[in-house]
Amino acid sequence: MNGVVIATIITISSVGIIAAIILYWASQKFKVFEDPRIDEVEDALPSANCGGCGFPGCRPFAEACVKADDLEDLDCPVGGNETMMAVAKVLGKKVSEKAKMVAVMKCNGATQFRKKHTEYDGALNCTIQHNLYGGETACQYGCLGLGECVDACGFDAMYMDPETELPVIIEDMCTACGACVEACPKDIIELRPVGKKSKRIFVSCVSHEKAGPSKKACSVACIGCGLCFKECKYDAIKIENVLAYIDPIKCVLCRKCVVVCPTSAIWEVNFPARKVKPTIEEKTKLTEIKEIDLIKTAKVNSKKR
Amino acid sequence: MLKLIVSLSPHQLGKNSVEKLMYGVIIALIPILIASVWFYGWGAIVVSLTAVISAIVFEFLISKYILKIGNTIGDGSAALTGLLLAFNLPSNLPIWLIIIGVFVAIVIGKMSFGGLGNNPFNPALVGRVFLLISWPVQMTSWPIPSPASEKFLGYTDVVTGPTLLGQMSEAMRNGESMKVFSDRIPNYFEILTGSVGGSIGEIAGFALIAGFVYMLARKVITWHIPISILSTVFIFSRILWLVNPEKFIIPFFHLFSGGMLFSAIFMATDYVTSPMSKKGQIVFGVGIGILTIVIRIWGAFPEGVSFAILLMNATVPIINMYMKPKRFGETIKEK
Amino acid sequence: MLKTFAKGGIHPPENKFSADKKVERLPIPKKVSVPVSQHIGAPSKVIVKKGDIVKTGQLIAEQSGFVSANIHSPVSGKVFKIDLVTDTSGYRHQAIIINVEGDEWDEKIDRSEELKKDFDLTSEEIIKKIQEAGIVGLGGATFPSHIKLMPPKGMKSEVLIINGVECEPYLTSDHRLMLEKAEEMLVGIKILMKALNVKKAIIGIENNKEDAIEHINSFLKDYSGVEVVPLKVQYPQGGEKQLIKSVINREVPSGELPISVGAVVHNVGTAYAVYEAVQKNKPLFERVVTITGKSLKNPANYLVRFGTPISNLIDVAGGLPEDTGKIIGGGPMMGKALNTTEVPVAKGTSGILILPKEESKRREVKPCIRCAKCIEVCPMGLEPYLLMTLAEKAMHERSEKEDVMDCIECGSCSYTCPSDRPLLDYIRLGKIQVGAMRRAKSMK
Secondary structure (H helix, E strand, O other), rough: HHHHHHHHHHHHHHHHHHHHHHHHHHHHHOOOOHHHHHHEEEEOOOOOOOOOOEEEEEOHHHHHHOOOOOOOOOOOOOOOOHHHHHHHHHHHHOOOOOEEEEEEEEEOOOHHHHHHHOOOOOOOOOOHHHHHOOOOOOOOOOOOOOOHHHHHOOOOOOOEEOOOOOOOOOOOOOOOHHHHHHHOOOOOOEOOOOOHHHEEEEOOOOOOOOHHHHHEEEEOOOOOOHHHHOOOOOOEEEEEEOOEEOOOOOOOOHHHHHHOOOOOOOOOOOOOOOOOOOOHEEEEEEEOOOOOOOHHHHHHHHHHH | OOOOOOOOOOOOOOOOOOOHHHHHHHHHHHHHHHHHHHHHOOHHHHHHHHHHHHHHHHHHHHHHOOOOOOOOOHOOOOHHHHHHHHHHHOOOHHHHHHHHHHHHHHHHHHHHHHOOOOOOHHHHHHHHHHHHHHHHHHOOOOOOOOOOOOOOOOOOOOOEEEEHHHHHHHHHHOOOOOHHHHOOOOOOOHHOOOOOOOOHHHOOOHHHHHHHHHHOOOOOOOOHHHHHHHHHHHHHHHHHHHHOOOOOOHHHHHHHOOHHHHHHHOOOOOOOOOOOOHHHHHHHHHHHHHHHHHHHHOOOOOOOHHHHHHHHHHHHHHHHHOOOOOOOHHHHHHH | OOOOOOOOOOOOOOOOOOOOEEEEEEEOOEEEEEOOOOOOOOOOOEEEOOOOOEOOOOOOEHHHHHHHHEEEEEOOEEEEEEEEEEOOOOEEEEEEEEEEEEEEOOOOOOOOOOOOOOEEEEEEEHHHHHHHHEEOOEOOOOOEHHHOOOOOOOOOOOEEEEEEOOOOOOOOOOHHHHHOOHHHHHHHHHHHHHHHHHEEEEEEEEOOOOHHHHHHHHHHOOOOOEEEEEEOOEEEOOOOHHHHHHHHOOOOOOOOOOHOOOEEEEEEEHHHHHHHHHHHHOOEEEEEEEEOOOOOOOOOEEEEOOEEEEHHHHOOOOOOOEEEEEEEOOOOOOEEOOOOOOOOOOOOOOEEEEEEEEHHHHOOOOOOHHHHOHHHHHHOOOOOOHHHHHHHHOOOOHHHHHHHHHHOOOHHHHHHOOOOOHHHHHHHHHHHHHHHHHHHHOOO
8 A cells, every 4th residue: 555655656756857947958958038028018008919019919019119219200109199108108119199089970871861772682791782883872982881891899889770770989988990991892981180178070971973973973072062171261272083082181170161061061079059049950969979788789780790 | 760670691591490400310210110129129219218218307407507508308309318318228228227228318318418409429429328338237138130021029028148259259259260250150131131139229230221211301411420430441451361361250240240330320429528620539539449349359348339439439529629621722831 | 314513502493584685785874874893903004184085985994903803884975073982882982984975985996796716826926915904803803814824833723624514503594695695715725735734624504504515515516625514403513623533533732722733724605705705806894684573574685785783784684673682693592682783894703693572581590500401411521510610609720720721602501501601791700700810910
């Protein structure tokens, strides 16, 4: 009996010792030197691994930060200035402040403004539909409404409005990582500076169609009439290819262009209500972000998959 | 106004459907059910019906109220799983045991992975093996078949006895010569026409082969898995027999005894848990064949085909990874 | 045993309703809109302007870039405007809209019906004539034909294969052409053989067109080197790579052109267009179009000028049936669903198919049961189920490794799937993703 116990103890401990030696040898042999600052930088990052910076995840970004001589080209859109400051502090480098951005949906073609002429019947994926044809409505530039951007969003900052069949961006949750911008095959979503007190004015249309067909396809389309261009005293509005674009840097938020737009294609967000409302009622209804019924939204989305 | 439908090609769809494939297998099982009712009497019907009904009920409850993916019993896969499980059970098994087996098969083996198409293991075999390990006595007291021409058996009035494989492993343990043993067993015509004990689906090799031919003709399955299993079993056991005919039994015994035919034709060919490419299916079949013989001869259980299939099920993802179909223009590319 | 390709393939119901309908001339509409991108490659450059008077057969848009083709006016009249028009791609693209006045043809065109067999031109002259006539592959791919006739350096064509398979269900335009213009087509084949400097041409025809096979065989003694091979009725027999495999038993390597195995494939319609261009100086401005469908009153074949809206075609065929669900440009397997009835007929329009509502809706998508039927039918030996998952999960690199770019988009996988999964939709998505990835890589 004793012999068995002793034999067992000897065997097991010798196995343990041999294993320990092998492990020690392996850890020495295959040791990879890693800059300890990479870990420190990584700790400072949000760890969302969203890829908004252009790197596959937070660690590769941290490696790039450590390697780079200059942090100017590197930016974590999710963490924003604070994070980049923290990273700069760890590395002893300098970083300039960048304007905070937010994703903006530039199509207002809700079902009541844009009539459907055909019925799409296939895989529920925007890119696939985009590759097939211009979309169910007569507007070939507008939102297809299948929610690829919502799927791409890693921060739950978007949901599909079942009524308008358009995606809605929840401003407070948007980190401007740019995943939705990349996902949208129609290039409808744009990253714009948040602006003073989150006030923004932008053209909510991407149609390059001429005025006639544009107006026919969608009642809230930008028809490139140029009224806003004439109205703007700050040279902030450009009209290119029958489409107005408001330069967010030059824009001083005077709101004059909003009033003159005949199709209400220009949106103002987070402004105090006007005394005389120039816009149609539905528009304000669409701009405000609704109390989200998360379960309902999830159901709608899951049904679509 | 006319609203045109727009979608990507193809605009024409074939007549295949999940239902058609599932009911195709169920139809192929009918001759076996008839044969087993002939030999086992009411028991075969009671066990099959209990299994099918409880499988449908479990599937309905889970798909509707827990997974919330809508009612999925219509596709016939639950009924098929129930029926396949029943065919792997002895005809005198108590009803409560059948229901537990079906519960394990449907709820744990299939629905817990997300329902049809997601389970890595054959659900009917999961249920069977669970029962076999948990209630070995009930699961291995096989009724002795008696043709209805002599006496139509009731559910409980069966006499139990060991199966051929049970007799073989008993004989092997006693060191009996296999040459002597093979003289004791019934001849192959008797084995094929069903006069051997076993679970419901193991009876009547002719009925099994009829089902196989039907499924091949309807293109429900291809020949690759069953034929590769059976030929591997034959070749492997023949090699063993050539090495030592005293110790190992003749190859035909392995082919026709126990659940070999039934499992090769119906259990291993389950779509979800078998490899995709033809090459992969043959590798899968060869693996099952070898494992079955190994378990039968050297393992603790007399019957190993269920274990062999489950083990090979686990290798399916890796088989799919490496056994690719031959691409068009591939050979020339590599030159 | 009839010849066929190595693996995969399906056999959808043929439904060739218009096979015995003679090709008729469709009346010229009042207004045509000729898209400037009727071919694969760069859109042609418009060389007329608003108000110009054009004659039938006059060049109105010229080739721009290497892969591109000339476009000629299909009618005579006045250019009304140059505007955007929805074409078969489902998007609004540039098109020349012409108001028709009479039908005055360009003087160079020989309008006589008689067969002109002899030609005395060098290979270069023939290719130049084909290029000028704006001929593209009329089977549906619309690849400019003259490029196919100029093999890249170091490669030599050995055999010309003429595609008379028409494996798409419903369509009959090539079938009718082979019956009615067999000799013209054979002269066209001789011209193509001369252009390619090959001694052998093989016409592959599916065995369900026995009359066409017999008809062509009866002329063959005058055309040495041309041979007809009946092929098994199996979809996609008419796929370029499948046809080469069936006819000369060579496999085109993955990612390469048929010329790498010494074969050049042209459609029968192209051969006929080549005849007209070389012997009659007639550029490509009309083609045979099948208008068909189960609920359509008169399925038929028409010779249609390009730019004619398909609504004209539908009207002469008995009007749009009430239960119309889908209008497809092309066949049911590879055709494109159109989103309006005003889409103009273009070079690639081999047929217009009208599907009733109950047949046009897709069935509910069920989970994959891994039955491997898609692998069984894939003529390219791919794994559609896997490619779909990879595309869904955006795993582009893996997709590329699994040869997603080899897919010929024949649709056999989606056709056969018992769970009605949109396999081809997602494989196309995978191809787009991989294409984008490759472009991004080459930019770096």
